[in-house]
Amino acid sequence: MAAPERGPEDLTRVCAEFTVLLRRRGVPVGPPQTAAFLEALYLLRPTTPAELYWAGRAVLATDVAQVPAYTRAFAEFFAPAAGDPLPTAPADPPPSVLDTESEPLARLALDLAGEELLDLPEEARVEASEAERLRQKSFARMTAEERRVAALLIRRLRVRLPRRLSRRRRRAPSGRYLDMRKTLRRSLATDGEPARLGRRRRRVRQRPVTLVIDVSGSMTPYAHALLRFGHALLHAGHRVEVFTVGVRLSRVTDALRHDSADRALDEVGRRVADWDGGTRLATSVTQLLERRRGHAALRGAIVVICSDGLDRDDPRLLGEATARLSRLAHRLVWLNPLKGDPRYRPLARGMAAALPHLDLFLAGHNVASLDELAAVVAGHATSARRV
Numbered sequence: 001m002a003a004p005e006r007g008p009e010d011l012t013r014v015c016a017e018f019t020v021l022l023r024r025r026g027v028p029v030g031p032p033q034t035a036a037f038l039e040a041l042y043l044l045r046p047t048t049p050a051e052l053y054w055a056g057r058a059v060l061a062t063d064v065a066q067v068p069a070y071t072r073a074f075a076e077f078f079a080p081a082a083g084d085p086l087p088t089a090p091a092d093p094p095p096s097v098l099d100t101e102s103e104p105l106a107r108l109a110l111d112l113a114g115e116e117l118l119d120l121p122e123e124a125r126v127e128a129s130e131a132e133r134l135r136q137k138s139f140a141r142m143t144a145e146e147r148r149v150a151a152l153l154i155r156r157l158r159v160r161l162p163r164r165l166s167r168r169r170r171r172a173p174s175g176r177y178l179d180m181r182k183t184l185r186r187s188l189a190t191d192g193e194p195a196r197l198g199r200r201r202r203r204v205r206q207r208p209v210t211l212v213i214d215v216s217g218s219m220t221p222y223a224h225a226l227l228r229f230g231h232a233l234l235h236a237g238h239r240v241e242v243f244t245v246g247v248r249l250s251r252v253t254d255a256l257r258h259d260s261a262d263r264a265l266d267e268v269g270r271r272v273a274d275w276d277g278g279t280r281l282a283t284s285v286t287q288l289l290e291r292r293r294g295h296a297a298l299r300g301a302i303v304v305i306c307s308d309g310l311d312r313d314d315p316r317l318l319g320e321a322t323a324r325l326s327r328l329a330h331r332l333v334w335l336n337p338l339k340g341d342p343r344y345r346p347l348a349r350g351m352a353a354a355l356p357h358l359d360l361f362l363a364g365h366n367v368a369s370l371d372e373l374a375a376v377v378a379g380h381a382t383s384a385r386r387v
Contacts, residue, residue, distance in 0.1 A: 175201030214307035246274030309351030319353035335364030
């Protein structure tokens with residue numbers, strides 16, 4: 001059955017009502033997605049339920065885990081009026097659906113090929129539980145295939161960098177500070193009387209974020225995932241620095257600037273000579289504090305140290321270095337993959353020496369913990385606990 005012609009007001013109302021239903025069914029749809037769906041209807045002019053379904057799915061269900069909820073909402077909203085059966089998944093999807101980097105997750109959706117999309121509650125639960133299982137699974141216990149999927153989940157984390165007020169000021173229509181130059185210039189038109197006051201306000205800029213990742217042998221199962229998180233963090237803003245620590249400190253910020261995370265990690269592997277070696281964490285943190293222009297990356301920054309705390313240096317030196325770092329940084333966060341085990345206690349001498357100087361002590365063993373770290377970095381964490 002062909003869809004009836006609708007006017008602009010009807011299409012807008014239908015889009016708004018459908019997106020309201022999607023939000024009630026758990027699909028996060030905001031005004032930008034609603035506008036994109038409306039634009040898709042105007043451009044594509046769908047004439048069948050199948051065309052309407054795929055137009056909406058392309059812009060409203062952008063995550064594989066959202067597809068089952070979207071399908072059920074579509075059936076509830078459109079199917080009774082359409083009278084036609086809903087579309088089935090194509091046996092051979094278009095090439096744009098399966099690009100090389102998103103193939104593992106996309107395959108979860110393509111496994112539903114040939115099934116009626118309305119009759120998939122069981123498969124939908126399997127798909128959602130599989131993604132959640134990978135989010136909770138430790139990187140150390142993942143297979144090679146699961147690591148590829150985890151890399152996609154890390155790339156899709158919503159990383160927002162925090163902002164802070166700068167000491168510098170800018171001109172603004174309103175503000176608490178007086179702009180004397182602008183006020184005097186305006187007074188020339190009123191015979192020297194300052195009838196209109198110019199105003200200034202403080203600038204808003206990104207707060208620096210510095211990531212220090214331990215690449216020693218004991219951190220090997222987690223280092224790649226943490227570097228992928230560093231890659232996502234670096235591409236979320238321009239005031240981000242990433243360092244690796246082993247027996248020495250290495251700055252890898254420039255290596256991670258490549259758009260492809262895989263190529264960026266290959267470049268890091270070529271530059272870091274102490275990968276999978278020992279750990280001299282106290283020496284490396286001291287080098288970070290004393291390096292030329294080092295304080296620019298630390299003062300007022302959110303500093304995240306990713307390490308299991310197994311250090312060959314004197315624990316007293318690590319305690320002193322983290323104390324200095326805590327005084328410089330806006331927030332000092334320590335990510336320890338061992339904390340993912342409920343039985344873990346920070347008994348290692350290096351970890352025990354650093355712990356009193358930390359603002360937050362989190363696990364970093366799976367995708368869910370990195371999602372929590374992204375919330376900490378953005379400044380709106382809810383589940384992270386202060387030390």
